[in-house]
Amino acid sequence: MNCGDVRLWLASRPSVADDDAGGVAGxxxxxxxxxxxxxGDCRDEAARLRDFEVRLKDRLVTWLAxxxxxxxxxESAGAKARLLSLLESVxxxxxxxxxxxxxxxxxxxxxPPSRPATxxxxxxxxRRLAIWSIAALVLVGLGTFLLxxxxxxxxxxxxELASLGQAALLREGAAIVPGAWPASLDRxxxxxxxxxxxxxxxxxxxxxxxxxxxxxxxxxxxxxIIPVASLVDRxxxxxxxxxxxxxxxxxxxxxxxxxxxxxxxxLTTAEEEAFRSLQPRRLAT
Amino acid sequence: xxxxESRALVQQLVASCYDPLFRYALRLGGSVPAAEDLVQETFLxxxxxxxxxxxxxxxxxxxxxxxxNLFLAGLRRRRRESTEAEPELLAVAARDEVDRAGLLDLPExxxxxxxxxxxxxxxxYGEGASYREIADxxxxxxxxxxxxxxxxxxxxxxxxEPETRAxxxx
Numbered sequence: 001m002n003c004g005d006v007r008l009w010l011a012s013r014p015s016v017a018d019d020d021a022g023g024v025a026g027x028x029x030x031x032x033x034x035x036x037x038x039x040g041d042c043r044d045e046a047a048r049l050r051d052f053e054v055r056l057k058d059r060l061v062t063w064l065a066x067x068x069x070x071x072x073x074x075e076s077a078g079a080k081a082r083l084l085s086l087l088e089s090v091x092x093x094x095x096x097x098x099x100x101x102x103x104x105x106x107x108x109x110x111x112p113p114s115r116p117a118t119x120x121x122x123x124x125x126x127r128r129l130a131i132w133s134i135a136a137l138v139l140v141g142l143g144t145f146l147l148x149x150x151x152x153x154x155x156x157x158x159x160e161l162a163s164l165g166q167a168a169l170l171r172e173g174a175a176i177v178p179g180a181w182p183a184s185l186d187r188x189x190x191x192x193x194x195x196x197x198x199x200x201x202x203x204x205x206x207x208x209x210x211x212x213x214x215x216x217x218x219x220x221x222x223x224x225i226i227p228v229a230s231l232v233d234r235x236x237x238x239x240x241x242x243x244x245x246x247x248x249x250x251x252x253x254x255x256x257x258x259x260x261x262x263x264x265x266x267l268t269t270a271e272e273e274a275f276r277s278l279q280p281r282r283l284a285t
Numbered sequence: 286x287x288x289x290e291s292r293a294l295v296q297q298l299v300a301s302c303y304d305p306l307f308r309y310a311l312r313l314g315g316s317v318p319a320a321e322d323l324v325q326e327t328f329l330x331x332x333x334x335x336x337x338x339x340x341x342x343x344x345x346x347x348x349x350x351x352x353x354n355l356f357l358a359g360l361r362r363r364r365r366e367s368t369e370a371e372p373e374l375l376a377v378a379a380r381d382e383v384d385r386a387g388l389l390d391l392p393e394x395x396x397x398x399x400x401x402x403x404x405x406x407x408x409x410y411g412e413g414a415s416y417r418e419i420a421d422x423x424x425x426x427x428x429x430x431x432x433x434x435x436x437x438x439x440x441x442x443x444x445x446e447p448e449t450r451a452x453x454x455x
Contacts (some may be wrong), residue, residue, distance in 0.1 A: 011435060011439050012432075012435050013431075013435060014409075014416065014430070014431035014432070014434040014435045014438075015409070015434065015438075048449050049442075052438075052442050052446060052449060053410075053438065055446075056410055056438070056441060056445070057410045057411075059391050060391070060406070060407070060410045060411040061410075061411060063312075063391055063392070063411075064312060064407070064411045064412075079321040079324070079325070080299065080303050082325075083299060083303075083324070083325050083328055084296060084299055086325065086329070087292065087295060087296060087299065087328060087329070087332060088292075088296075090292075090329065090332060164318065164322070211329060217329075217330060217333055218329040218330065218332065218333060220322075220325065220326060220329065247363070250319070250322060250359045250362075250363070268322075268326060270362065
């Protein structure tokens with residue numbers, strides 16, 4: 001064994017400080033140790049590696065115990081509000097009873113609209129007016145953008161990555177085209193859900209966040225809506241679940257096109273049954 | 286505890302535990318979006334199971350355990366669904382970066398690692414878990430854990446203390 005072999009051996013051990021690193025063939029280990037017995041350079045390298053590990057461990061333990069991440073927490077303030085809204089909308093036992101029995105048999109309960117008990121009718125009207133006003137502004141802005149800017153076509157993966165990151169949400173309560181919801185997905189799922197918009201390289205993508213219950217627990221989901229002309233790799237499917245599943249980060253997603261829009265339904269589970277449960281009843285049977 | 290009491294309790298937990306839980310999630314997840322998702326999923330799970338929380342004083346620890354289990358479950362699921370034999374060392378966001386010269390700080394360096402490698406480093410060095418414990422948690426062979434640890438450590442050394450590598454190569 002020469003110095004190069006021993007350096008490789010040292011680097012391949014999971015922890016130099018661990019005498020019983022395991023997994024290393026006994027003969028190779030004995031040869032390396034024989035080399036280390038007479039080669040000062042390699043012994044120094046082993047010592048440097050060991051020292052690095054000690055420092056790394058100390059720094060990690062300290063860092064994990066540190067209680068300072070003000071910038072990131074501030075960025076997350078919007079997410080906290082969205083979480084409270086989502087928690088408010090998840091049906092509890094009494095609400096579950098109101099869900100049609102056919103939905104229960106599919107192991108699913110669709111979320112009802114988010115309606116805080118304290119909200120008055122007039123507040124809801126004002127809020128809806130505000131949402132539609134913002135949506136109209138976004139629509140006008142999008143049209144202007146599409147007319148005036150050089151077209152940028154997006155890869156589906158970059159759309160998914162940007163849209164699944166909540167931090168990228170630009171505007172709450174906005175929709176690119178209000179009501180541009182797909183016919184092949186159960187619309188009850190989206191009832192009461194608040195759309196938001198993200199910008200991906202100058203293109204706007206609508207994101208609708210939802211959650212539903214299955215027997216195994218709550219599943220989170222997002223529906224992405226993007227003008228089909230914006231995509232460089234147009235999905236082949238023409239109805240929900242006709243295009244198979246893709247995996248992006250912690251989500252499984254299925255893409256399809258209906259009319260002028262491409263849709264992606266992303267769930268925090270890859271169970272096909274969970275995806276199938278979101279089909280309208282007439283399609284599921 | 287009835288359903289609405291559960292909801293109210295979880296909403297209180299959001300108010301009192303969100304920030305420390307988010308910090309913990311950020312360290313595991315490596316990015317703000319990933320951390321937000323993890324925290325959200327944790328509170329949704331809490332909504333289902335808050336009846337199991339017998340000691341409210343320990344709510345943060347209970348939520349952290351739930352979050353960590355969700356993070357590890359996500360890694361296991363990614364592995365099962367991946368067609369690649371072994372995940373990439375670098376996180377997606379770091380793969381297109383030009384090889385960075387100069388020192389990185391610890392969070393930057395950890396965030397350059399993909400979640401599969403970062404988890405092994407955090408569990409081994411940060412939490413003192415054994416190879417076997419990590420292998421069990423991630424449902425991986427022990428040899429894979431050891432090999433990931435070696436690769437991650439080597440990369441971290443390059444990013445955190447490149448001068449010690451230069452000495453080696455001279």
